[in-house]
Amino acid sequence: MAYARGEWTMPPKVYVPAYPAGDFRAMPALGAGHAMVKWVTSFPGNPLQGLPTVMGLVLVSDASNGALRAVLDAAAVTALRTGAAAVLAAEELGSAGAGRAAVVGAGVNGRAAARTFLARGRSVVLWDVNQERARHVATELGAEQAEFAEEALSADIVVTVTPGHEVLFPEGSLRPGQHVSLMGADGPGKSEIAPAELARVRAFCDDWEQASHGGELVRAVEQGLLGQEDVGLLGDVVAGLAPGRAGDSEITAFDSTGLAIQDLAIAFAALEAKDDLPGLPRFEL
Amino acid sequence: MAYARGEWTMPPKVYVPAYPAGDFRAMPALGAGHAMVKWVTSFPGNPLQGLPTVMGLVLVSDASNGALRAVLDAAAVTALRTGAAAVLAAEELGSAGAGRAAVVGAGVNGRAAARTFLARGRSVVLWDVNQERARHVATELGAEQAEFAEEALSADIVVTVTPGHEVLFPEGSLRPGQHVSLMGADGPGKSEIAPAELARVRAFCDDWEQASHGGELVRAVEQGLLGQEDVGLLGDVVAGLAPGRAGDSEITAFDSTGLAIQDLAIAFAALEAKDDLPGLPRFEL
Numbered sequence A, B: 001m002a003y004a005r006g007e008w009t010m011p012p013k014v015y016v017p018a019y020p021a022g023d024f025r026a027m028p029a030l031g032a033g034h035a036m037v038k039w040v041t042s043f044p045g046n047p048l049q050g051l052p053t054v055m056g057l058v059l060v061s062d063a064s065n066g067a068l069r070a071v072l073d074a075a076a077v078t079a080l081r082t083g084a085a086a087v088l089a090a091e092e093l094g095s096a097g098a099g100r101a102a103v104v105g106a107g108v109n110g111r112a113a114a115r116t117f118l119a120r121g122r123s124v125v126l127w128d129v130n131q132e133r134a135r136h137v138a139t140e141l142g143a144e145q146a147e148f149a150e151e152a153l154s155a156d157i158v159v160t161v162t163p164g165h166e167v168l169f170p171e172g173s174l175r176p177g178q179h180v181s182l183m184g185a186d187g188p189g190k191s192e193i194a195p196a197e198l199a200r201v202r203a204f205c206d207d208w209e210q211a212s213h214g215g216e217l218v219r220a221v222e223q224g225l226l227g228q229e230d231v232g233l234l235g236d237v238v239a240g241l242a243p244g245r246a247g248d249s250e251i252t253a254f255d256s257t258g259l260a261i262q263d264l265a266i267a268f269a270a271l272e273a274k275d276d277l278p279g280l281p282r283f284e285l
Helices: A074-093 A108-119 A131-141 A149-153 A195-200 A208-214 A217-222 A234-238 A260-273 B074-093 B108-119 B131-141 B149-153 B195-200 B208-214 B217-222 B234-238 B260-273
Strands: A014-018 A022-031 A034-042 A056-062 A068-073 A101-104 A124-127 A157-160 A179-182 A202-205 A231-233 A252-255 B014-018 B022-031 B034-042 B056-062 B068-073 B101-104 B124-127 B157-160 B179-182 B202-205 B231-233 B252-255
Touching (some): A014 B022, A014 B034, A022 A260, A022 B014, A022 B034, A034 B056, A056 A074, A056 A260, A056 B034, A056 B056, A056 B068, A068 A074, A068 A260, A068 B056, A074 A108, A074 A234, A074 A260, A101 A108, A108 A131, A108 A157, A124 A131, A124 A149, A195 A217, A202 A208, A202 A217, A202 A234, A208 A217, A231 A234, B022 B260, B034 B260, B056 B260, B068 B074, B074 B108, B074 B179, B074 B234, B074 B252, B074 B260, B101 B108, B108 B124, B124 B131, B124 B149, B202 B208, B202 B217, B202 B234, B208 B217, B231 B234
Parallel strands (some): A101 A157, A157 A179, A202 A252, B101 B124, B101 B157, B157 B179, B179 B252, B202 B231, B202 B252
Antiparallel strands (some): A014 A022, A022 A034, A056 A068, B014 B022, B022 B034, B034 B056, B056 B068
């Protein structure tokens, strides 16, 4: 909301490529009297070596004098904000009578989305190509496990948090009233939805610049199926600056690329919970 | 040298403005199997409140898997690399028979430049508008103190590390054979040399993009006095890819804006000294 209203700012994130192994991102943001940078990795092959895909630190400084106020684990902040963005989008853009949520992909961020839905009082069904992993996370969190991918993909609310190597939603696959939060595709060649399907439904994203250059929207924009005027911004909807879902039968899709302002908000929430930064503004959902 | 040869890379630094108090910079670099970001401030009014102008952290990660390898103090790294750049430029671009070096400005980075000259066996004379500060640093390091600014500004080698509010070198002031390393002006409205004087002498910089947008070169370029083809790169000279000083009577000026690759090199040097990162390449001057 603060970003949508122009109160918080965020320069574009900077990629430091170290391909084929992975990349680093430096993500700065400024808001509520503090400046932040998240230094965070994406090394998709790491789990095979017993290392996390996402590593790094979040540095929070006082914007009045530059003094460093906090250092947080970037993986924890990223998981919390990704889960929060997926659920916020589902709550804002899903139909009013939506039932349980499905989470496809039970990795770190999928687990975070499931945990956030459950904390908000919504039941969750999990699916993962690795059924053992899905069972483990479902048991840990108190979620159900889907027997087939189709069971998850047809839920009223679907959150996809996959590596983006496989299209989960081909053209025509989403049914009236469904909402999907697409969290997985955040770079070149990654997608969880077919461009034609994204163009067929009502599309939203977290940030037009990022999403049209590194998210699900890239191919749909390249193919001329979608333009900036066709895609809503979640922050504008939350702040009441733009309309959200138009009715119970509309299909909505949210393309998440991950924003530094979300990391800053999560850092504040964590620090408030520890009373390390008293007097910061609180954001009520 | 590694950057000049294309082995190390460096995306543009990102500014996070928090004016009028100051700004933050996120400075990433990639080299020798590691990725780095420096999160560093410039809050010029801080010393009046008993706080340093420059604060922050340097994060060094393994580029093969993203694991964080080291966290260093950004102020220490910045001072060491600024001092090293000033002295390297003076040794490369100064005349062969140059005598003692003068350092104008005895703050954190001026002190670092003086200390580096002394460590390299060159005597130093210091000047600062705050004569008490100059006396303190001169005594601490074993340097001389200049009685008048002119004594410093006429030395064979001059390093200026001032806030950039005052032009130290008006047109025609540098004499044949002199070299000046201009370290202070790193942002809009700051300069230590008149544009016409910079255009009159042989000009070098650390990075054309940065220097022509945020260094001494800005006004000379804006006024059409200098173009990219007129300005040498220190890295190219050090690597033997471009000519340096043309003769004993040439006047040379080096515009330093500060590079993330320099921070990365200093981080390696510090970690090598602690044997924390064995097997890293060593860079011989």
